[in-house]
Amino acid sequence: MSDLIAHAHELRKSFGDNEAVAGLSFEVHRGEIVGLLGPNGAGKTTAIHILLGLTTPTSGTVKIFGLDQQKHRREILRRCNFSSAYTNLPANLRVWENLRVSSLLYDVPNAAQKAEELLELFEISDLRNRISGHLSSGEATRLNLCKSLLNDPELLMLDEPTASLDPDIADKVRKILRRLQRERDISMIYTSHNMRDVEEVCDRLYFINHGRVIAQGTPAEVIRQFNEDSLEDVFINVARGGELVSEGAKK
Helix, strand or coil: CCCEEEEEEEEEEEECCEEEEEEEEEEEECCCEEEEECCCCCCHHHHHHHHHCCCCCCEEEEEECCEECCCCHHHHHCCEEEEECCCCCCCCCEHHHHHHHHHHHCCCCCHHHHHHHHHHHCCCHHHCCCEHHHCCHHHHHHHHHHHHHCCCCCEEEEECCCCCCCHHHHHHHHHHHHHHHHHHCCEEEEECCCHHHHHHHCCEEEEEECCEEEEEECHHHHHHHCCCCCHHHHHHHHHHHCCCCCCCCCC
16 A cells, blocks of 8 residues: 555646646655645645645645545545634534534544543643633634544644644644654644744645745755755745745855
8 A cells, every 4th residue: 555645736726816826746645744834825725725625726636545636525534634723613612512513524433532532632621611712712723633633534634733822732732743643643734834843743844935845855954955044044035035045055
């Protein structure tokens, strides 16, 4: 069996005159965490929405678990999950009710026990009866992470999962994700503007700008490739100038 979990090839997506994704290709192998890195508007979230089937690409192909994403979306999504700091679960339901609904959608066995374990893992078990709309942004983010792990996904897509978390909780979440990756061999696609997240969590990354890949490799390889001192320096250079400094050149 191939260890290739997800493969996006020459994805393009236009919204009117704006080409949000411009020939984007990347792949994810079993058991690795792949970062999609880039400034606001680079095309990261659009790419994830295409993988989830929420957005139809203008052109290009996506295969997940060796299956065509557009032809086998339901089958694929049963084996995936998603979390974002900017997507909230229904606000009128209690925390445990939201997890119950999600567990029914994924037909999760031993759902109540699984939900309790995840609430404890992310340190929000005391909030199980709280109305979800009354949670803080950080609490809602952790609830979303609980939801994303209910079905033991083979591919987990995380869009800015620590954006609303304080440094202590963000550190705990990074460690949880790394541990789950090792224990369960989960593949993850991870977007973040937090360079500490990227360096600590991601095995490989694709640096995206203007909807296309401009660099790829391990975090250390990208830093060396463009002769910068840190990923943060690379990021700032791209965000301010739009292009990376080529290898051997200096700012």
